[in-house]
Amino acid sequence: MRQARTAFWTLVLTGAMMLPALARAGQQVYLSTSPDGKYRVVVEQVIDRRVGEKIFFRYPISLVDSKTLRHFEIREGNPPLIQETDRGTFTPQWDSIQFNWSPDSQKIFINLEIIEGSWRTFFVDIKLGKALDVTEALESKLYDRIQFHGWSYESAKINLVQWVRPHLAFLKVTTACGKKKDEENKSLFAVSDSLLYDTVKQIVVSDCSDCKDPESANKFEKFLIKTQVTPTPTPEETPTAQ
Numbered sequence: 001m002r003q004a005r006t007a008f009w010t011l012v013l014t015g016a017m018m019l020p021a022l023a024r025a026g027q028q029v030y031l032s033t034s035p036d037g038k039y040r041v042v043v044e045q046v047i048d049r050r051v052g053e054k055i056f057f058r059y060p061i062s063l064v065d066s067k068t069l070r071h072f073e074i075r076e077g078n079p080p081l082i083q084e085t086d087r088g089t090f091t092p093q094w095d096s097i098q099f100n101w102s103p104d105s106q107k108i109f110i111n112l113e114i115i116e117g118s119w120r121t122f123f124v125d126i127k128l129g130k131a132l133d134v135t136e137a138l139e140s141k142l143y144d145r146i147q148f149h150g151w152s153y154e155s156a157k158i159n160l161v162q163w164v165r166p167h168l169a170f171l172k173v174t175t176a177c178g179k180k181k182d183e184e185n186k187s188l189f190a191v192s193d194s195l196l197y198d199t200v201k202q203i204v205v206s207d208c209s210d211c212k213d214p215e216s217a218n219k220f221e222k223f224l225i226k227t228q229v230t231p232t233p234t235p236e237e238t239p240t241a242q
Contacts (some may be wrong), residue, residue, distance in 0.1 A: 034105035074131040099159040121158045142193040151177040196220045
C-alpha cells in the first residue's frame with residue numbers, strides 16, 4: 001500500500017491520450033505499479049451521461065502497459081474506493097484497495113472493498129488480459145464448514161501469504177464467528193482456511209483448515225512433491241539387466 005501511495009499521481013488527460021474509446025472527464029490516478037515497472041493499475045474518471053446540467057461519471061479500473069499503452073478493464077470503481085468532490089474530481093480511498101503482485105509481474109490479486117465492510121478478491125492475469133472474481137471460489141469451503149456447525153459469521157477477509165510457485169498462490173481466508181446464530185454473541189472466535197490456488201487451472205488444489213502458516217506451507221510443499229510428474233524414460237534410458 002505504501003508503494004501504491006508513493007507511485008500514485010494525477011494526470012490531466014486530453015482526448016488524444018490512452019484509452020481513446022472512452023469519453024473523458026479528465027482525471028486519472030495510478031493505483032499501483034508492477035515490481036518491474038512495466039504495468040500500472042489506473043482508475044480513470046469517464047463521463048457516463050448528462051442529465052440537464054448534471055454529469056454522471058464512471059470510474060473504470062484498468063491494467064495498462066506503460067510502454068505500449070495497451071490496456072484492459074478489470075472492473076468498475078465505486079464507493080467507498082471512489083470519493084467524488086464538489087469540484088467534479090475524485091479521490092481514491094487507499095484503505096479500500098490492496099494489491100499483491102506476483103514476483104514476475106504477470107499476475108495480481110486485488111482486494112477491493114465494494115461496499116463498506118464487504119470485500120471482493122480479483123485475480124488478474126496480465127498475459128491473458130483478463131480479470132476473474134475468485135471470491136466465492138476461495139470462500140466457499142470456509143462458509144460450508146461454518147454453516148455445518150450452525151455458527152454466525154462476519155464477512156471473510158482474503159489475504160495472500162506468499163507465492164509458492166510462479167503460478168501457485170498461498171492464500172488465507174479468515175472470518176470471525178459466534179456460536180449463536182440468531183442471537184448476539186458476547187464472544188467471537190477466528191476461523192480460517194489456508195488455500196493453495198492454481199492460477200492456471202483457476203482452482204484450489206490443496207487446503208488446510210485452521211492451520212498456522214508454517215503448517216500450511218509444509219502441507220502444500222508435500223502436495224507439490226507428491227504431484228510432481230516423473231518423466232517416462234526413453235528406450236535408451238531404460239536400464240537393462242546385466
